[in-house]
Amino acid sequence: MDQFKVQTIDLQKAQNQTRHKTDGLSSSTLVLRRGQAFTVTINYDGRPFDPLKEKMIFQIVLGPLSVEVPVSRFGQPSLTQWSAFLERRVPNPTGPRALSVSLTSPASASIGVYTLQLRVEARLSVKTHSLGQITLLCNPWCQTDSVFLQAEDLRNEYVRSDIGLLFKGSPRNVVSRPWSFDQFEKGILDICMKLLQLSPQYQADMRTDLKNRSDPVYIGRVISAMVNSNDDKGVLMGNWSGDYSGGINPSQWSGSADILRKWSETQFRPVKYGQCWVFAAVMCTVMRALGIPTRVITNFNSAHDTDGNMVIEEYYNEMGKKLSMSSDSIWNFHVWVESWMKRPDLGQGYDGWQVLDATPQERSAGIFRCGPAAVKAIYQKKVDAQYDVPFVYAEVNADVRTIIIKDKKILSTSTDTKRVGALIATKRPGSTLMQDVTSEYKTEKDLDKLASRTRDPGPGRQPLAVEESIRPGRQPLAVEESRIAGSSFIRGMESEASKGIAVSLQLLKAPVVGENISFNVIITNNAAAPKLLKKHVNAQNKEYNRNPTGTFWEAHDDVKIGPNETLTIKHEISFKEYMLKEAEEDSLVNLAVVIEDVESQERVLASEEFNIRSPVLTVQIQNEFSVIINTPQVATVSFTNPFNVAVSGELTVSGSGLLEEKAQMTVTIKPQETMKKPVNFTPRMAGSKMLSASLVLTNPPTVLHGFKTINVQAS
Structure with a gap:
């Protein structure tokens, strides 16, 4: 007899993290926000899933705490407990055989790193599949979360x-x-x-x-x-x-x-x-x-x-x-x-x-x-x-x-x-x-x-x-x-x-x-x-x-x-x-x-x-209003030595989403001389970013800071 057999399970990491506004957060796990649905795709062989012949149960584990969530055909997500429903999808006769399940955590779920498993119970067999881990965070976009913030x-x-x-x-x-x-x-x-x-x-x-x-x-x-x-x-x-x-x-x-x-x-x-x-x-x-x-x-x-x-x-x-x-x-x-x-x-x-x-x-x-x-x-x-x-x-x-x-x-x-x-x-x-x-x-x-x-x-x-x-x-x-x-x-x-x-x-x-x-x-x-x-x-x-x-x-x-x-x-x-x-x-x-x-x-x-106050470091961008993701850019860090002696120190330039590694260089600047140091960078994230520079002088001992905010445009 033809059976329903789970082959692979896809946590849809990119799609779920975009919907949960966790895209960009780097983790070895799928990163989600509580109180919001996420989709899991189950690829299978054999006949389609039949709730009368088998049960699908998700087991969600956080340390010694665990909850079992049976997959239902219909219903509404609960505000107070985990829930799982089959998503309605138009079957693709030529594509892989797959069904999607929508899982929702309560808005009061504990934050932490959870382990997910799927158990399929048929009349004669029980099979358990490991889905890996999810990191669950608070959700200021969810009205029932205690950290909800009204304005986007x-x-x-x-x-x-x-x-x-x-x-x-x-x-x-x-x-x-x-x-x-x-x-x-x-x-x-x-x-x-x-x-x-x-x-x-x-x-x-x-x-x-x-x-x-x-x-x-x-x-x-x-x-x-x-x-x-x-x-x-x-x-x-x-x-x-x-x-x-x-x-x-x-x-x-x-x-x-x-x-x-x-x-x-x-x-x-x-x-x-x-x-x-x-x-x-x-x-x-x-x-x-x-x-x-x-x-x-x-x-x-x-x-x-x-x-x-x-x-x-x-x-x-x-x-x-x-x-x-x-x-x-x-x-x-x-x-x-x-x-x-x-x-x-x-x-x-x-x-x-x-x-x-x-x-x-x-x-x-x-x-x-x-x-x-x-x-x-x-x-x-x-x-x-x-x-x-x-x-x-x-x-x-x-x-x-x-x-x-x-x-x-x-x-x-x-x-x-x-x-x-x-x-x-x-x-x-x-x-x-x-x-x-x-x-x-x-x-x-x-x-x-x-x-x-x-x-x-x-x-x-x-x-x-x-x-x-x-x-x-x-x-x-x-x-x-x-x-x-x-x-x-x-x-x-x-x-x-x-x-x-x-x-x-x-x-x-x-x-x-x-x-x-x-x-x-x-x-x-x-x-x-x-x-x-x-x-x-x-x-x-x-x-x-x-x-x-x-x-x-x-x-x-x-x-x-x-x-x-x-x-x-x-x-x-x-x-x-x-x-x-x-x-x-x-x-x-x-x-x-x-x-x-x-x-x-x-x-x-x-x-x-x-x-x-320490003197100011100036950071300028060559094409300030056309900074595009994955396109090389040049910044210039400048400083005029106001002291009546030569100064030396370490210049460091950093920028999350702009520089893979900090740019560091040793500098010596004569009295009244202006230092201009070019720094090459390639933005890897769109949005508002900051390029910051610091100059640690040894004589006189002082720390100087400068910065420039940059609006990185999508390509």
Whole structure:
């Protein structure tokens, strides 16, 4: 008797991955999104399949979990469980004998690497066929998935885009630097799945972990812990010491693939080294690869409140030197991610963006991780909401108490309620502009504080170049990088109004490595009598995440000031005086002035922390508007040496989807000479891509970045 015999089974990889918007993701498996049908073609011999004579049952296995899915002739896919139906097809009498089955996973399926088998049960025989493996991801295109995102342009930006900009520097001198998320690079998705498998949760209780992987809240907590290596076999080791021997200076990373591959190739030993923007960028890669919409966020003047009192104490001596007396600190900038997901655990109203932070700052339930903290809960100061809302709230809203001391005695104190969380920013979708999202974290009352700080620039000062970005009731602002770079004046912090003396600092131009730092000290005598003053100005190098180290420049003078007079005193700090020993992208300086009234011994302080930008690398494309897939192109990287000595270093050019391998070359450039280096590349993926360049100079030690976004057209 003629029997139905399965010959081969085709998982239709190209067709299914295009439909599931996973095309381009590199994996040894078929990559699918949950909650969406996919087609399997079964080629057979003998008579057609007859449901009355045999059964076809798919077995879908995830570790110790498995489900059996019988193939039905008719029906609708289930929202809550796996289902399989025969697809109606017009038979081709001359073609191979084949039938197609449509399989659908529930939108709440656990993400992971599944094994598929097909069992055919006839009256006298049972035959099992192996179909291989599928990797199942979250699905922001599916309305019933808990990561569903409404707008197609946002799904493309926060899931499919592999190019990013990370914002650093200070709120009035923002620096954008390129980052390649690399989720489409060869093997990266498989490494991201390995991250879940190596987590302590999976190792301790595989069954429970796999069940919990249906929930992006759980996944976010696991990944937040696994991107740092503090408690587990995580990816990155943090280092803020300034000594990066035995590893790579965090400023030199430009993409996630190098880091994730290095972790995988060394049998999951931590990669050295990361700092906050590296932790955040790698986390963004992993979350996007897993199908969870994610964006990178920078919080400028980010408070690290170690004692939970929502106040950051800063101590200065009477000469204006900042002292390391508090375990609290203000990071000039801190970088985390937000991921988009529903929060049924918090009740209604907290769905949407959630803060996740992989930088190991504090423990959450005993593990170095942070979040997901609902941005809406932070906005509402709902500090009882899990996870880690109080910590993130303090990062954007803590008060700063400044204390001047001498011989362990307090000379004066002042409180600044406006400095922390001065600007919260991300990359604008589909653009290289910055988007201000401060109003998503701060209420109108908090924004009024910020606005009052920027509204009146004070005597003799220019208004803030991005002032409109900190006004209440505004639309999200995009600030062009060139505009930020060209902000000609950076407003200093003014001392609190005093009965006698007021003082402020004014930077005369945005500082750039290689140039002198020029600034004014502006002193106002509010009294009707002349005064004799002592002026102490102090400049200290600092890391972005901690209090400054030793003083590298200071000036001390006696000043006579008339009644109701304002004095402007100019100072310059030469390049030789602030040059760093270790290569950094942006040097940071804490500048402070203390004015002492000799008669009353009253003291007032003004301080400003600012970044000294590296010179810019320029990347240009020969035929910028006709870049076509699989067609050779030429880019030129150029840099003019602004220093009065020859400089040498390593130039690296990379681009996911553009260059198979990085282009690397050693360069030496004479003073005032312009370097122009051509780089040949052939795009292998259509869409928006980024060519990024970095130049690591040894003398003076600095790291330069440049980038160009390219729209690659299909042929």
